[in-house]
Each structure stands twice: as structure tokens, then as C-alpha cells.
Amino acid sequence: MLAKRIIPCLDCKDGRVVKGIRFLELRDAGDPGALAKAYNRAGADELVMLDISASREGRATLMRTVAQVARKLFIPLTVGGGVRTLEDAGRLLAAGADKIAINTGAVENPPLIAALAASLGSQAVVVAIDARRVRNSKSETRTSGNESAANADLNFRASGGNQAGAAGTRWEVVTYGGTKPTGLDALEWARRVESLGAGEILLTSMDADGTQNGFDCELTAAISGAVHIPVIASGGAGTPEHFAEVFLRGRADAALAASIFHFETHSIRSLKEFLRAKGVPVRLD
Amino acid sequence: MIAVLDYGAGNVGSVLKAVEYLGHPAQAADVLEVLQTTDKIIFPGQGHFGQMMQALEARRLLEPLRAQITGGKPFLGICLGLQALYESSDEAPGVAGLGFLRGRVTRFHGVFKVPQVGWNQLHIRRDSKLLRGVASSSFVYYCHSYYAPVTEETTAVSGYSQTYAAVVEKNNIAAVQFHPEKSGDVGLRVLKNFLEM
Numbered sequence: 001m002l003a004k005r006i007i008p009c010l011d012c013k014d015g016r017v018v019k020g021i022r023f024l025e026l027r028d029a030g031d032p033g034a035l036a037k038a039y040n041r042a043g044a045d046e047l048v049m050l051d052i053s054a055s056r057e058g059r060a061t062l063m064r065t066v067a068q069v070a071r072k073l074f075i076p077l078t079v080g081g082g083v084r085t086l087e088d089a090g091r092l093l094a095a096g097a098d099k100i101a102i103n104t105g106a107v108e109n110p111p112l113i114a115a116l117a118a119s120l121g122s123q124a125v126v127v128a129i130d131a132r133r134v135r136n137s138k139s140e141t142r143t144s145g146n147e148s149a150a151n152a153d154l155n156f157r158a159s160g161g162n163q164a165g166a167a168g169t170r171w172e173v174v175t176y177g178g179t180k181p182t183g184l185d186a187l188e189w190a191r192r193v194e195s196l197g198a199g200e201i202l203l204t205s206m207d208a209d210g211t212q213n214g215f216d217c218e219l220t221a222a223i224s225g226a227v228h229i230p231v232i233a234s235g236g237a238g239t240p241e242h243f244a245e246v247f248l249r250g251r252a253d254a255a256l257a258a259s260i261f262h263f264e265t266h267s268i269r270s271l272k273e274f275l276r277a278k279g280v281p282v283r284l285d
Numbered sequence: 286m287i288a289v290l291d292y293g294a295g296n297v298g299s300v301l302k303a304v305e306y307l308g309h310p311a312q313a314a315d316v317l318e319v320l321q322t323t324d325k326i327i328f329p330g331q332g333h334f335g336q337m338m339q340a341l342e343a344r345r346l347l348e349p350l351r352a353q354i355t356g357g358k359p360f361l362g363i364c365l366g367l368q369a370l371y372e373s374s375d376e377a378p379g380v381a382g383l384g385f386l387r388g389r390v391t392r393f394h395g396v397f398k399v400p401q402v403g404w405n406q407l408h409i410r411r412d413s414k415l416l417r418g419v420a421s422s423s424f425v426y427y428c429h430s431y432y433a434p435v436t437e438e439t440t441a442v443s444g445y446s447q448t449y450a451a452v453v454e455k456n457n458i459a460a461v462q463f464h465p466e467k468s469g470d471v472g473l474r475v476l477k478n479f480l481e482m
Contacts, residue, residue: 002445003404003424040469045404074303076426076467098299098467121294121332123400123428199428200402230402253398283404283424285471 003283004247004275005045005254006268007232010035012081013052015061036073043268044075045283048101048202048256051081063095070096078126078202084109089116093124101202103128104175107182107189110196117197126232127198130178131171131186131219132206171219178206186219187226194227201231202256208236212260215242220250232256240274247280287480288314288323290350290366292340294332296466300363303466307473309480317349325480326350326358329466330365334390334431335377337365351383354458361479362460367453368433370460376431385458388434397446400430405443405463407451413440415452415459417478423471425451425463432462 010017017035039047049069051062059082066079079092080101089100100120106113106127116125171186190201203223205216215236224231230253233246237257246252260271272282287304291297291313304311304327311327314320328350330337341347354360362370371382374390382390393399404424409416421441432449435442441452443462453460459479465472 001406002401002427005403070299071302072306074306074467074473075469094298096298096302098296123331123402199400228398229400230398253403285424 001281003045003281004252005232006043006243006271006282007046007048007254007256008039008042008044008268009048009050009234009256009258011052011258012049012062012065014057015053015065017049017065018052036069036071039073040075043272043284045254046076046078047073048078048080049097050101051079053081063091066092066095066097080126080128080202085112086115086119089120089124093120099124099126099199101126101128103130106193107173107175107184110192113193113196113198117199122197122199125198126200126202127193128202128204129186129189129193129223130174130204130206131223132174132178132181133216133219134170134172169218169222171222174206178209187222190223190227194229198229200229200253201227203231203233205233205235209234211236212238214238215246215250215252215255217245217250220246220252224251224253230254240271243271244275244278244280247275248278286323287311288319288326290320290326290328290346291315292337292344292346294330294337294340296329296331296464299466300327300329303473303476304480307477307480315344315346317345320346320349320353324359325361325482326353327361327363327479328366328369329363330367330369332365333376334365334368334374334382335380337369338377338380338382354383354385357457359457359479359482360459361476362458363466364429364462364464367450367460367462368431370453370458371433374431386433386436386438386453386455388436390431390433392431393446395446400428401445402428404468405445407441407443407463409441411440413452413454414482415454415461415475415478416441418474419471425461425465425468425471425475427463429462 076098078099079097083102084105092100173182173184173189208216215233220233232254233252234256237260272284275282289300297313301311368390370386371388372384406422409421438453438455439450440454442448443451465475
């Protein structure tokens with residue numbers, strides 16, 4: 001039986017892993033090769049590295065880190081952050097990534113998805129979608145107040161009401177780390193990226209992200225039901241129960257988290273043992 | 286020396302890396318001469334069946350590859366490199382595969398997500414040199430939309446929308462539908478078994 005995947009996410013800045021390392025109980029988190037071996041041992045099914053460097057120099061350093069991690073890592077490695085062109089993606093794959101994640105670059109230039117799929121194969125193309133719940137009541141609308149956001153909101157509302165979730169809920173795609181509304185309906189965008197050749201969707205709920213109050217299962221189930229490609233749920237993981245919910249109720253194919261693994265009480269292995277007891281198929285050797 | 290067949294689209298780099306990690310010298314092979322001089326051939330396929338066969342032909346690797354396999358050189362196909370061994374694939378109707386194994390490759394169907402991406406279990410059916418030291422029910426990493434039928438050469442199967450060939454072995458020919466280079470310790474063991482054959 002195909003197992004549900006547990007994917008730790010590592011934020012990297014200027015070539016160093018800055019988040020997502022504590023669960024490994026490593027003294028020297030600066031050695032990417034040692035990190036790679038430890039991820040394997042910890043029972044991670046895949047690894048995602050997201051570059052949060054702001055500078056070009058930082059990104060160049062990332063390439064070296066990716067290469068060092070990849071050399072000793074024999075599980076799939078996805079790398080994302082700032083990928084805007086075919087060349088960006090090609091460099092990451094050459095450094096040793098198996099898949100690349102694109103987010104803002106895909107929203108601003110959707111043909112990039114098709115170009116990446118044609119050149120690298122769909123299996124290497126993960127489209128990251130950051131989605132935020134759209135409130136129906138006026139009093140609950142976003143408070144960002146800037147003009148482009150307001151326009152995007154109008155465009156979004158004009159785009160039609162047939163893309164709603166089970167309870168009439170809708171979600172809007174946001175970019176630039178959740179700061180920029182795009183006017184795109186998340187379900188519509190998910191179907192579009194699939195048709196353009198995306199191999200998987202990495203779905204982050206911007207409402208749940210950072211709360212540790214649980215994944216947005218309604219959003220995840222809506223997106224997972226709208227497409228035929230795997231959906232990786234992200235944002236909100238706080239307890240093992242949250243993972244069980246997103247697999248059983250949210251119909252996720254994989255779940256990604258960073259913070260939960262910072263606390264030694266939640267090792268990947270104990271999480272998987274919990275999930276197995278709940279009837280979720282997981283890889284436990 | 287191990288040749289890792291490079292037809293321009295496979296995941297050659299990660300396979301080379303894994304083989305070298307296991308202590309065996311390897312090189313990417315995109316010309317006939319390399320195929321002829323190495324001890325073993327690994328064929329990591331990726332992408333589209335029709336484009337793969339076309340690329341092999343365009344690079345003049347198709348007939349030499351066929352000759353090397355027929356001549357008895359140990360061969361390991363990975364993913365699309367397994368599918369290439371069959372007669373044809375529904376992914377590219379009318380395009381002939383290498384034809385070392387009887388049957389046609391078909392697409393997963395039903396309510397299952399396609400491609401199948403992730404870790405699935407191996408169920409070992411009979412004695413296998415390639416799976417020496419690998420326990421039945423071990424997990425391996427898959428990423429594929431098409432699958433090969435279960436035949437007498439199938440030494441292990443996995444189940445998705447269908448039960449399909451996970452490992453095939455016939456004389457000097459071995460092939461795996463999963464990615465041994467991405468399947469952790471189990472995958473490395475499979476590669477090691479092939480390298481030591």
C-alpha cells in the first residue's frame with residue numbers, strides 16, 4: 001500500500017539551515033552531510049529545503065549546501081525559493097535536487113510550469129500554493145487596505161462563485177510569503193497548474209501556518225479532490241493528531257512540517273507509530 | 286567500471302552518485318564506446334516512453350544497447366528503464382520497446398492519483414538475487430504513471446490501482462520500477478546486489 005509521506009521542511013538562509021534541525025539532536029547542524037544522514041535515520045520520507053535568503057550571494061551559497069546534502073542523501077530532495085526561470089531550476093537539479101518547488105514564479109508566469117515540465121519532467125515540478133481563506137462577511141475582510149490588494153479582491157469576487165469548498169468557503173492564492181493577494185481562486189489555480197504539467201502540489205494554508213493549531217483540512221480536502229496529482233499539506237502542524245486529521249479528513253497524500261520536529265517529544269518515528277495506530281499507512285522499517 | 290546510460294533525460298546524476306557512494310567507479314555513457322567497454326550497464330529512465338526510444342535511436346544507442354544486453358552484459362533498468370524492456374507502452378502507441386520481455390506497459394486507472402508518488406511495499410514472489418537481504422514488505426520510492434504486467438520474470442510486485450511488476454529478473458537482465466537511488470537503505474542494498482553480481 002502506498003504510504004502517506006512525512007516531510008520535514010528546512011529553511012535555509014545564506015547556505016545554512018536555520019530552522020528544522022533540532023529534531024535531529026545534532027551538535028553541529030552546520031555539517032550538511034551529517035544532516036543528510038540524520039534525516040535518513042530519523043525516518044523522513046523526503047526532505048524539502050526552502051531558501052529564504054534575500055541576496056544573490058545567499059542563493060549561490062545554497063547551491064553548495066544542496067550539493068553537500070544531496071551527496072549523502074538517498075531519499076527525494078525538493079528545493080525551492082526564488083525559482084523564476086528554467087535556468088534557476090536547472091542549476092538546482094544539477095546541484096542534486098530531485099524536484100524543484102515554484103510558487104510566486106509560477107503565479108507571475110504560468111507558462112513557466114509547462115516549460116519546466118517539458119524540460120525536466122513533471123516528476124521534478126512541485127508547484128507551491130499559498131492559500132488564504134476569503135471571508136464572506138464584509139466586517140471580516142482583509143485589513144491590508146492597500147489599493148492593489150483591494151483590486152485583487154474585486155477581481156477575485158468577479159471571477160465567479162462555482163469554485164467553493166464544501167461549506168461555500170473559498171480560498172485565494174497569495175504570493176511573496178503571503179503578503180500579496182493575487183485574485184486567483186485556489187481551486188481553480190490548482191486545476192490549472194495540474195493541466196500545465198505540475199507533478200505535485202505543496203499546499204500551505206496561510207491561515208493555519210505558524211499557529212500549531214492544526215492543518216486546514218477543509219482546504220486540503222477541497223484541493224486534493226479537485227486534482228489528480230498528489231497534494232502535500234503544510235501549515236499548522238502542532239500535534240500528532242493534526243497529522244492524522246489531515247490524512248484521514250483532509251485527504252492529503254503527504255504532510256510537511258518544520259516546527260513540530262523542533263521538539264524532541266515529537267520525533268518522526270513516534271509520529272509515524274501514532275499514525276499507524278490510527279490506521280494511516282506509513283513507512284516504518 | 287559501470288556505465289550509467291545517458292540519453293539526455295534520465296536522472297543520471299543521482300544514480301552515478303549512489304553507485305560511487307557504494308564504492309564502484311561509474312561514468313555517464315552517451316556514446317557507443319562507453320557502453321562497449323564497461324562491465325555493467327545501468328539504464329535510469331525518466332519521462333516519456335516514446336521520447337526515450339526516440340532519443341536512444343537519435344543518439345545511436347539503441348542497437349548497441351540491444352547488442353550488449355543480448356551479449357550477456359549485466360543490465361539494470363530503473364523506472365522507465367524497466368518499461369523499456371517490454372514490447373510496447375500505451376504511453377506511445379506504435380513505438381516498439383526493446384522487447385526483451387513480453388507484454389505491454391499500461392497506465393494506472395480508477396480513483397487513484399496518477400502519478401503514483403511515494404513509498405510503497407515490495408512483495409517478494411520468489412528467490413531474487415537483486416533482493417538478497419531485502420525483507421518482503423520493505424518500502425521503496427516510486428514515481429510513475431505507467432506499470433508493467435506481472436509475468437514469470439517478475440520477482441517482486443507492488444500494489445496500487447493494480448498489482449504490477451516491481452522487480453524483474455531474467456538471466457543477465459534485472460530491472461526495478463522503483464528508484465533504488467531514492468529508496469534509502471533498501472534501495473542502496475538493491476544497487477549493491479546488482480553491482481556485486
